[in-house]
Amino acid sequence: MPIYEFRCKACHHRFERLCPVGESGENLSCPACNTPNPERLLSSFATRGVEGGKGASCTTCKASNCSSCH
Ligand SMILES: [Zn+2]
Numbered sequence: 908m909p910i911y912e913f914r915c916k917a918c919h920h921r922f923e924r925l926c927p928v929g930e931s932g933e934n935l936s937c938p939a940c941n942t943p944n945p946e947r948l949l950s951s952f953a954t955r956g957v958e959g960g961k962g963a964s965c966t967t968c969k970a971s972n973c974s975s976c977h
Pocket of ligand 1: 915916917918919920937938939940941942
């Protein structure tokens with residue numbers, strides 16, 4: 908299940924939620940101020956993969972499971 912990051916339009920509080928595929932998070936509300944319909948940001952899933960992804964993906968062939976180029 909992918910993790911999505913949301914930002915409250917009212918107080919700009921950022922939070923993460925696990926959302927089923929196809930779920931846009933429109934039924935979520937801010938845990939800080941309870942304002943509904945937070946703005947969905949880019950998945951932190953992908954961001955983390957880039958930042959801390961030692962061994963997560965091959966830098967040469969960009970395959971997640973590299974067995975061909977090393
Ligand atoms: Zn808020």
